[in-house]
Amino acid sequence: xxxxxxxxxxxxxxxxxxxxxxxxxxxxxxxxxxxxxxxxxxxxxxxxxxxxxxxxxxxxxxxxxxxxxxxxxxxxxxxxxxxxxxxxxxxxxxxxxxxxxxxxxxxxxxxxxxxxxxxxxxxxxxxxxxxxxxxxxxxxxxxxxxxxxxxxxxxxxxxxxxxxxxxxxxxxxxxxxxxxxxxxxxxxxxxxxxxxxxxxxxxxxxxxxxxxxxxxxxxxxxxxxxxxxxxxxxxxxxxxxxxxxxxxxxxxxxxxxxxxxxxxxxxxxxxxxxxxxxxxxxxxxxxxxxxxxxxxxx
Numbered sequence: 358x359x360x361x362x363x364x365x366x367x368x369x370x371x372x373x374x375x376x377x378x379x380x381x382x383x384x385x386x387x388x389x390x391x392x393x394x395x396x397x398x399x400x401x402x403x404x405x406x407x408x409x410x411x412x413x414x415x416x417x418x419x420x421x422x423x424x425x426x427x428x429x430x431x432x433x434x435x436x437x438x439x440x441x442x443x444x445x446x447x448x449x450x451x452x453x454x455x456x457x458x459x460x461x462x463x464x465x466x467x468x469x470x471x472x473x474x475x476x477x478x479x480x481x482x483x484x485x486x487x488x489x490x491x492x493x494x495x496x497x498x499x500x501x502x503x504x505x506x507x508x509x510x511x512x513x514x515x516x517x518x519x520x521x522x523x524x525x526x527x528x529x530x531x532x533x534x535x536x537x538x539x540x541x542x543x544x545x546x547x548x549x550x551x552x553x554x555x556x557x558x559x560x561x562x563x564x565x566x567x568x569x570x571x572x573x574x575x576x577x578x579x580x581x582x583x584x585x586x587x588x589x590x591x592x593x594x595x596x597x598x599x600x601x602x603x604x605x606x607x608x609x610x611x612x613x614x615x616x617x618x619x620x621x622x623x624x625x626x627x628x629x630x631x632x633x634x635x636x637x638x639x640x641x642x643x644x645x646x647x648x649x650x651x652x653x654x655x
Contacts, residue, residue: 400550436529626653
């Protein structure tokens with residue numbers, strides 16, 4: 358089984374465990390998830406099955422959108438409800454207009470220091486392992502981008518938000534930043550990912566729904582691999598060109614746009630990913646194979 362599943366990750370499962378459950382349900386040889394969600398987070402987790410795992414890294418670099426709930430007055434070691442409380446501060450009187458006014462300067466390109474409780478590796482070890490030992494190390498700030506940030510509800514110390522952002526944005530850290538901007542401290546008590554680009558508006562599937570579909574001999578939950586890369590240029594190959602690229606050789610073209618491309622046969626089935634290298638003017642281009650599939654995919 359090759360393709361993508363937009364899993365609605367349940368509460369309490371790690372991304373790895375959720376992906377493994379999808380793999381076992383579908384009987385896939387390989388599976389990988391696009392972007393991670395904490396066990397206490399729910400929502401869209403794209404899972405690549407079989408040959409589709411070869412394009413997972415490209416999807417992981419895309420934008421994402423979340424809804425989250427922030428509890429003011431208490432900061433935790435992890436930034437969410439899983440950690441111990443490490444700081445308490447009073448909660449000011451707030452309303453929707455006041456909160457959104459405080460958010461006005463928090464959008465656009467910026468830097469963010471990753472939390473200690475994260476899977477980022479330093480010295481070969483994930484930071485969360487060091488954090489569990491009580492260790493804190495310096496982390497390099499990362500460039501991120503916040504496109505939209507809005508408070509949708511205020512109920513005492515409990516605030517609900519919507520955010521769309523770039524890859525690499527830690528919403529737990531954003532929540533702490535918002536709490537500080539409001540004159541308090543806080544942590545996330547709920548987090549749900551609404552979408553991962555380019556899958557906005559597409560249906561998510563729960564584990565039970567996938568199992569039910571398979572029991573009914575249906576694969577309605579399985580998206581074509583090409584769905585993940587709608588904006589990547591398509592390059593159609595004839596049989597001889599396809600054979601050369603599948604054998605690891607290059608081919609030449611009179612003209613082709615430089616950069617990554619989706620390689621497909623004359624029937625429109627995907628053969629893999631390639632890279633076009635433009636030569637001197639009027640000299641055409643060279644296409645090199647990058648990640649080729651073992652069988653044509655839709």
